[in-house]
Amino acid sequence: MGIGDKLNSLLKKRNRNINELATAINVSPQTLYSISKRNNTKVDLDILQKIADELAVTLDYFCTESRANNSAQVASAFVLSEPEKKLVLAYREHPEMQPAIDKMLDIDSENETYAEEKEIGSQSA
DSSP, rough: OOHHHHHHHHHHTTOOHHHHHHHHHHHOHHHHHHHHOOOOOOOOOOHHHHHHTTTTTTTTHHHHOOHHHHHHHHHHTTOOOHHHHHHHOOOHGGGGGGHHHHHHHHHHOOSSOOOHHHHHHHHHO
């Protein structure tokens, strides 16, 4: 069941309609009708969060499906091109540059870098 089907089902259960929901969350009815009719799994996360909050469900309500069906979509979302692979490898190979790169890209870096994790893993082996 896609997001549109889940939205329609939830609206029916709550005895609400798309126009009421659109007004309540300050999103155009056309946007919600599009989500409703498309019935896919690609919806703006901010809009989906507003819908979930207004209809008293979690984001998980819209996102859960059989994990087997979603695994291919999740995997394809993280397929890297060759230049992207080279970039990731270069990033990992230069931990001294990671803070500067993170700052330049406005990335909230983790406490440990990949290199530190790699060192810890090799020490325990």
